[in-house]
Amino acid sequence: MNNPDRPAAPPAPASMETAGSSSHPERRYLLERIGEAAVAQVYADGFRALPRRDKLLIWHLSQAAVAGRDIYYDQRYAHNLEMRDVLETIVTYAAGVDGLPLDAIVAYTKLFWINTGPYNNLTSRKFVLACEPAELLAAMHAAAARGGRFPLRPGESIDGLAGRLAPLFFDRSVDPLVTNKTPADGGDILQSSANNLYHGVSMADLAGFEERFPLNSRLARRDGRLVEEVYRVGGLYSRYIERIVEHLERARPYATTATAAALDALIRFYRTGDNRDRRAYDIAWVADRDSPVDTINGFIEVYLDARGRKGAWEALVYYVNPEKTAAIRRIAEHAQWFEDHMPWDPKYRKPRVTGVTACAIDVVIETGDAGPMTPVGINLPNDQEIRELHGSKSVSLSNVSDAYERSTPLEFRTEFAWDDEEVNRAVKWAGFAAELTTNLHEVIGHGSGLVADSLMVTPEAALKEQFSTIEEARADLVALYFVADPYLAELGLIPAAQQDEMVRAEYEAYARNALVQLRRIREGSQIEEDHMRNRQLIVHWLLANTDALQVARREGKTYYRVRDVAAFRSGVARLLGEVQRVKGEGEYDAARSLVETYGVYFDAALRDEIVARVERLHLPSYTAFVMPRLQPVTDAGGEVVDVELSYPMDLTAQMLEYSAASRDLRTV
Ligand SMILES: [Zn+2]
Numbered sequence: 001m002n003n004p005d006r007p008a009a010p011p012a013p014a015s016m017e018t019a020g021s022s023s024h025p026e027r028r029y030l031l032e033r034i035g036e037a038a039v040a041q042v043y044a045d046g047f048r049a050l051p052r053r054d055k056l057l058i059w060h061l062s063q064a065a066v067a068g069r070d071i072y073y074d075q076r077y078a079h080n081l082e083m084r085d086v087l088e089t090i091v092t093y094a095a096g097v098d099g100l101p102l103d104a105i106v107a108y109t110k111l112f113w114i115n116t117g118p119y120n121n122l123t124s125r126k127f128v129l130a131c132e133p134a135e136l137l138a139a140m141h142a143a144a145a146r147g148g149r150f151p152l153r154p155g156e157s158i159d160g161l162a163g164r165l166a167p168l169f170f171d172r173s174v175d176p177l178v179t180n181k182t183p184a185d186g187g188d189i190l191q192s193s194a195n196n197l198y199h200g201v202s203m204a205d206l207a208g209f210e211e212r213f214p215l216n217s218r219l220a221r222r223d224g225r226l227v228e229e230v231y232r233v234g235g236l237y238s239r240y241i242e243r244i245v246e247h248l249e250r251a252r253p254y255a256t257t258a259t260a261a262a263l264d265a266l267i268r269f270y271r272t273g274d275n276r277d278r279r280a281y282d283i284a285w286v287a288d289r290d291s292p293v294d295t296i297n298g299f300i301e302v303y304l305d306a307r308g309r310k311g312a313w314e315a316l317v318y319y320v321n322p323e324k325t326a327a328i329r330r331i332a333e334h335a336q337w338f339e340d341h342m343p344w345d346p347k348y349r350k351p352r353v354t355g356v357t358a359c360a361i362d363v364v365i366e367t368g369d370a371g372p373m374t375p376v377g378i379n380l381p382n383d384q385e386i387r388e389l390h391g392s393k394s395v396s397l398s399n400v401s402d403a404y405e406r407s408t409p410l411e412f413r414t415e416f417a418w419d420d421e422e423v424n425r426a427v428k429w430a431g432f433a434a435e436l437t438t439n440l441h442e443v444i445g446h447g448s449g450l451v452a453d454s455l456m457v458t459p460e461a462a463l464k465e466q467f468s469t470i471e472e473a474r475a476d477l478v479a480l481y482f483v484a485d486p487y488l489a490e491l492g493l494i495p496a497a498q499q500d501e502m503v504r505a506e507y508e509a510y511a512r513n514a515l516v517q518l519r520r521i522r523e524g525s526q527i528e529e530d531h532m533r534n535r536q537l538i539v540h541w542l543l544a545n546t547d548a549l550q551v552a553r554r555e556g557k558t559y560y561r562v563r564d565v566a567a568f569r570s571g572v573a574r575l576l577g578e579v580q581r582v583k584g585e586g587e588y589d590a591a592r593s594l595v596e597t598y599g600v601y602f603d604a605a606l607r608d609e610i611v612a613r614v615e616r617l618h619l620p621s622y623t624a625f626v627m628p629r630l631q632p633v634t635d636a637g638g639e640v641v642d643v644e645l646s647y648p649m650d651l652t653a654q655m656l657e658y659s660a661a662s663r664d665l666r667t668v
Contacts, residue, residue: 030407031626031649034110038620039372039651040407042399044362044628046321047645053254054293055643058317060251061295062365062630065315066661067243068297072313072368073116074237075218076178076304078196079168080117081666085151086165087112088659090139091652093148100142104131108169113655114372114624118168119178119194121373122622126176126194129169136169137162181306189306197310201226215311216273216299231299231313232273239665241270244297258288266297282381286390289357293319294395296380301369314369316378321398324360324435328396330491331443332358338444343481343573344580348450357391358443362399364645365627367658372624372651376401377442394442404623405431411617416512418552418559429505436493437479437506444482445475455586462586469595470583473534477576480510480538484569500565507568511549511560514539518607519614520621525604537599538575544598546571557613558606626651 024043031039047055073080087109094100108129115121118128129136140150140158152161167174175194183192188202199220209226211217217228218236229236233245245267252263265281281298288294295318299311331338335353342349366374379394381387413426451459460467482488484503489496517532527533539560542548548568552559562568582590626648633642648654 027406028649029403030409031651032110033618033620034107034114036621037111037114038407038623039110039114040403040623040625041647041649042363042403042625042627043647044319044364044399044645046319046362047364047628050292050319052642054319056640057251057254057259057293058319058364059630059632059640059643060247060254061293061297061317064244064247064251064297065295065317065365065367066658067247067665068240068313068315069367069658070662070665071231071237071240075196075310075312077117077119077175077194078199079165082151083118083165083168084112084659086140086161088656089148089150090136090143092656093143093146094139097142097146100139101131101135102139104129105136105139110651113651116368117178124177124179126172126174126178128172133162133166133170136166179304179306193306195304197305203307211309213273213275214309215275215278215302217310230273233271235273240662243662243665245270248297255293256288256291258284259291259294262288269298279383279386282383282386283390286381286386286393289393293317294361296370296378300380300382302382304369312369314367314371316363316366316370318361318363318395318397321360321362324396324398325358327436327493328358328360328439328443330493331439334487334491335444335447337487338478338482339448341485341487342448342478342576342580344449344577345584347452348580348584350448350450353447358394358396360398361395363397363627364630366625371627372655373622374400374625376404396438396442400625401435402431403625405434407623409617409619412516412619413512415613415617416516416559417508418561422508425501425505426509429502430509432494433483433502433506433509436488436502437476437483440479440482441475445478446471448478449474449580449584451584451586455584457586459583459586463583463588463591466588466591466595468530469533469537469599470579470591472531473537473599474576474579474583476534476538477572477579480507480572481569481576484565503569504562504565507548507562507565510535511539511562515558515560515606515610516614518602518610521602521607522611525602525607527600527602533595533599536602537595538572540598541575541594542568542571545574556609558609624651626654629654629657 027043029040031041033039047058050058070081073084087105090102090105091109094102095106108127111127112118115127118126120127137159140162144150144158150158150161152158156164177192178194180192181189183189188204190198191202197218199218201219201221205221205226206219211219211228213228213230216231218231220227220229231237231241233241248263248267252260255263262281262284265277265284269277269281295316297315298313300314301312302308302310304310304312339350339353363374365371374397377394377396379392381392386392410427413430414423417423417426455462459471463470483506484499486496486499488494489499494502514536517535520532521527527536539549543551543560546567547564548562548571550561550563552561579594581587582594628645629648631644631646632640633644635641
């Protein structure tokens with residue numbers, strides 16, 4: 001599972017600067033804007049201080065991450081690699097040619113890299129090249145004249161290639177959606193999804209067919225028969241997987257015992273593709289809890305598949321951020337104190353709390369399904385049985401969140417804050433406060449609370465479709481309540497003298513977000529997504545039942561202002577008591593009434609106002625990230641003896657470098 005909430009769209013309690021991180025004020029985070037996308041640089045400050053052994057481990061794991069990148073391109077769309085070749089050849093060879101209008105092609109190419117193909121990551125919809133087919137052809141000829149080579153089929157001319165690919169680049173109605181879970185015409189979910197996880201297969205074909213490799217195979221119809229084309233050495237994507245294995249083997253000598261055991265299990269799984277080996281790998285990966293460097297590499301998340309079974313390939317390499325992990329662990333160690341002080345009926349308090357295992361990490365590279373657009377949190381493995389028997393590992397991607405916060409335009413705050421004081425507080429505190437409340441939400445919020453003995457089913461079963469909103473509201477309320485508790489200063493998480501200001505900034509950000517998030521729902525006047533519902537619920541409940549907040553208007557613009565911080569907190573405590581009771585007793589009607597009264601419906605005219613304000617300021621709707629660049633240092637014998645890290649500050653350079661690294665594996 002991953003938590004895509006922040007990079008996909010600006011955050012709930014958004015912010016721009018974190019209080020504790022003014023050491024690099026001159027740094028550039030936002031690199032460029034392309035359409036509705038922003039591109040930001042990720043920094044990995046802790047890398048230089050790592051022992052050489054860890055750096056060498058990271059180097060080889062990163063090579064493995066680059067080696068598999070094209071697998072995900074191919075999984076996402078069967079034509080992706082061919083299209084990318086054409087675009088990259090133009091960008092490399094035709095750039096700067098006089099009289100060639102390349103702007104549209106360059107912009108499209110960047111969006112293509114960011115989204116790994118011509119489909120928007122958030123909406124699943126195809127985007128097209130905004131120039132004439134003749135202009136693309138002219139650019140191809142210009143590139144060819146300067147030595148650029150195109151993926152021509154035997155006997156094919158450049159004109160022939162351009163004509164063949166034209167529908168893919170220019171026609172929105174050809175393969176319109178990469179994943180389509182609810183075809184409007186009642187069509188087949190596999191046939192109407194353009195991804196390459198299936199070939200010539202419909203849901204009806206699957207009746208009575210038992211998959212031996214549900215996660216790591218493409219299902220294809222060959223000669224009238226259904227076959228599983230297994231992703232493994234000797235199977236589909238063999239050349240890429242062999243290269244991955246090669247790098248994992250080189251990484252192994254630098255790994256801790258626990259990491260080496262996990263790498264061995266992963267290599268074995270890549271060789272056999274067998275589900276038992278996948279389980280063994282999951283177990284070994286979860287058991288490796290204390291190593292300073294870790295990797296995720298394989299067929300993991302299933303969001304790309306309309307059926308939710310096939311794993312999309314991804315890789316991450318990261319090291320633990322000890323400072324930020326210490327903050328999470330300090331909270332986790334005192335979980336019992338928080339439980340004992342929950343502002344709800346003592347009968348819902350747990351007598352014994354077991355803390356959550358979580359790490360804050362800094363990524364060095366993310367590829368495939370994990371980059372250039374990335375989650376901010378990951379909790380794996382996905383196999384429910386292994387989670388219950390062996391536990392799971394949860395990581396929050398600190399340097400990604402940081403780059404995201406710092407690349408967020410200041411206008412996100414100035415436009416929706418009432419006055420300069422509120423803006424200044426947001427700039428100073430919102431990043432820090434967002435991190436602290438997120439930790440409280442995850443580590444204390446979700447794990448807290450007991451249900452009544454009389455509740456005979458799980459709360460999920462009792463509250464049905466209302467459960468997720470209630471549970472997310474509960475975790476948010478726990479965070480909003482404790483963020484203002486003096487105990488946090490006692491734990492050393494915030495200087496006591498600054499806590500009041502930080503709390504006000506957090507409450508203001510939370511209130512503003514209820515307005516700003518409306519921009520995401522451009523049609524209708526109803527919210528479906530659970531996190532959005534819970535945030536509306538809390539703010540609108542406070543508006544209706546306390547003196548904490550006030551709706552203010554000025555020059556045709558609407559603002560949610562925090563009027564009284566103490567009233568905000570006591571309102572949060574009151575609502576939290578009720579929400580816990582509703583969950584603890586499994587009261588479906590009360591849950592539904594809370595959610596429908598405060599969380600679901602909004603005023604369409606207000607939404608139109610917010611959308612207009614956001615559009616006038618040209619604010620991005622998602623952000624992609626440029627990773628650090630690693631450079632090996634070799635000795636006289638060519639052996640890698642050290643690794644240097646730098647920042648490319650350039651999406652194009654990084655994407656071309658990654659693509660070049662696996663060009664020899666292509667079998668075009
Ligand atoms: Zn949550």
